[in-house]
Amino acid sequence: MESFEEAWGIICSYCKTKITDVAYNTWISRIEPIELDFDKNKAVILVPNDFHRQTITRCYLSLLNEAFEAVFGQIFVIEMKIPEEISVKEEQQAAANAEITDISYEYTFDTFIVGSSNKFAHAACLAVATNPANAYNPLFLYGNSGLGKTHLLYAIGNEIKKNSPEKTICYIKGDDFTNELIESLRMARMSEFRKKYRQADILLVDDVQFIGGKESTQEEFFHTFNALYDAHKQIVLTSDRPPKEIKTLDDRLRSRFESDLIADVQPPDVETRIAIIKRKAELLDLDLSNEVCEYIASKIKANIRQLEGTVKKLKAKNLVNQEKITVSSVQEVISDILNNDTPPEVTVERIIEEVSRTFGVTPEAIRSENNRSANISNARHIAIYISRELTTLSMANIGEEFGGRHYSTVIYTVKKVKKMMQNDRKIKEIIDDTIKNIRDR
Numbered sequence: 001m002e003s004f005e006e007a008w009g010i011i012c013s014y015c016k017t018k019i020t021d022v023a024y025n026t027w028i029s030r031i032e033p034i035e036l037d038f039d040k041n042k043a044v045i046l047v048p049n050d051f052h053r054q055t056i057t058r059c060y061l062s063l064l065n066e067a068f069e070a071v072f073g074q075i076f077v078i079e080m081k082i083p084e085e086i087s088v089k090e091e092q093q094a095a096a097n098a099e100i101t102d103i104s105y106e107y108t109f110d111t112f113i114v115g116s117s118n119k120f121a122h123a124a125c126l127a128v129a130t131n132p133a134n135a136y137n138p139l140f141l142y143g144n145s146g147l148g149k150t151h152l153l154y155a156i157g158n159e160i161k162k163n164s165p166e167k168t169i170c171y172i173k174g175d176d177f178t179n180e181l182i183e184s185l186r187m188a189r190m191s192e193f194r195k196k197y198r199q200a201d202i203l204l205v206d207d208v209q210f211i212g213g214k215e216s217t218q219e220e221f222f223h224t225f226n227a228l229y230d231a232h233k234q235i236v237l238t239s240d241r242p243p244k245e246i247k248t249l250d251d252r253l254r255s256r257f258e259s260d261l262i263a264d265v266q267p268p269d270v271e272t273r274i275a276i277i278k279r280k281a282e283l284l285d286l287d288l289s290n291e292v293c294e295y296i297a298s299k300i301k302a303n304i305r306q307l308e309g310t311v312k313k314l315k316a317k318n319l320v321n322q323e324k325i326t327v328s329s330v331q332e333v334i335s336d337i338l339n340n341d342t343p344p345e346v347t348v349e350r351i352i353e354e355v356s357r358t359f360g361v362t363p364e365a366i367r368s369e370n371n372r373s374a375n376i377s378n379a380r381h382i383a384i385y386i387s388r389e390l391t392t393l394s395m396a397n398i399g400e401e402f403g404g405r406h407y408s409t410v411i412y413t414v415k416k417v418k419k420m421m422q423n424d425r426k427i428k429e430i431i432d433d434t435i436k437n438i439r440d441r
């Protein structure tokens with residue numbers, strides 16, 4: 001087992017086999033792993049609040065103890081923390097999450113299986129890791145969810161860290177960059193923010209599509225990018241689509257992202273899928289027959305995260321019942337994985353959150369009854385339109401969400417936005433991009 005996060009997936013799967021789905025979803029699935037100390041036999045986990053902690057202590061602690069013992073073969077003292085108890089130091093550390101940490105150490109080139117679908121991206125990443133700022137700069141990786149972009153990004157970071165420990169490596173997700181920027185502006189801490197990113201030797205940005213549409217974020221990112229690039233520092237970016245398809249991206253950023261190598265990762269072919277399943281099983285010390293591996297590979301084709309999830313679930317099942325894994329026992333696990341992967345329903349809250357980011361206005365203003373300044377009304381109209389597109393709410397329900405507006409106003413607004421989209425290509429692109437961001441998270 002390589003990390004607490006990875007093991008946590010198995011602990012959860014183990015618990016899931018022992019309690020009802022409702023109990024699991026309410027109490028166990030909301031726990032996050034924080035720290036595992038083998039020397040002190042101590043595990044620290046994060047629970048959402050004190051009531052949750054009391055319930056776990058009363059009803060589920062013995063189950064967690066049992067799961068830890070099954071997974072690690074030893075007993076741990078489980079300490080539960082709630083968000084308020086995470087020390088300022090830990091919080092600051094999390095906020096300064098730019099510096100790559102051990103959490104991701106399993107994402108290396110050694111653990112990455114290369115096949116025809118990813119060999120170009122893999123070779124480009126290896127070249128960058130071996131020769132930072134001299135091979136491809138920037139390197140832009142794109143591909144669908146769960147195909148290994150983050151793995152490759154971390155692999156670059158880990159490889160450079162191994163060869164040149166003195167180098168400062170910054171890893172950040174596109175939306176965290178935005179959040180941190182907003183917080184720094186609010187707290188008047190912009191010079192610290194700038195210093196943190198501009199002192200990096202290697203900047204790794206995951207899901208960079210999320211900075212699109214946000215003016216001040218793009219402005220800041222543009223300067224960070226230039227400062228690092230001019231200082232001959234390596235920049236690697238990942239996204240779910242190529243730069244030309246991130247419609248809300250400023251042209252000047254797009255042209256920078258496109259200025260050197262763009263590499264894509266595609267879904268793996270069947271040989272690569274089988275190799276990945278075997279490797280993941282080996283890492284978990286799980287014996288899988290060729291027949292089982294081939295069966296899994298024939299059912300899960302488009303997402304490596306799902307392949308990995310299947311192997312982890314099989315491991316958990318195997319820990320519980322100790323039986324040989326057969327094709328028929330795999331069927332149930334696979335249908336669980338595929339069913340669980342249907343995306344959660346989009347909420348109006350989520351829509352407003354994304355629209356407010358794109359248009360730089362607050363969610364409260366979008367929901368408000370009275371605020372009619374042009375920018376805010378525009379954002380509100382678009383949020384109403386997207387709510388009609390992405391949710392099953394009636395026009396009247398949507399009206400209620402937006403300051404108690406009458407359903408006829410909602411009908412009128414939806415029509416108006418549709419017309420705007422027909423007449424203005426840029427607006428259409430911004431709205432399509434915002435919808436994509438909402439769906440993808």
Ligand SMILES: Nc1ncnc2c1ncn2[C@@H]1O[C@H](COP(=O)(O)OP(=O)(O)OP(=O)(O)O)[C@@H](O)[C@H]1O
Nearest residue numbers: 111112113144145146147148149150151304305308
């Ligand atoms: N070629 C590979 N070899 C081994 N493991 C892989 C490979 N590709 C992906 N994985 C594993 O699949 C999981 C999902 O990969 P990763 O998180 O890198 O996907 P992603 O493309 O960044 O997805 P998202 O866009 O949703 O963040 C990870 O646990 C990763 O280790």
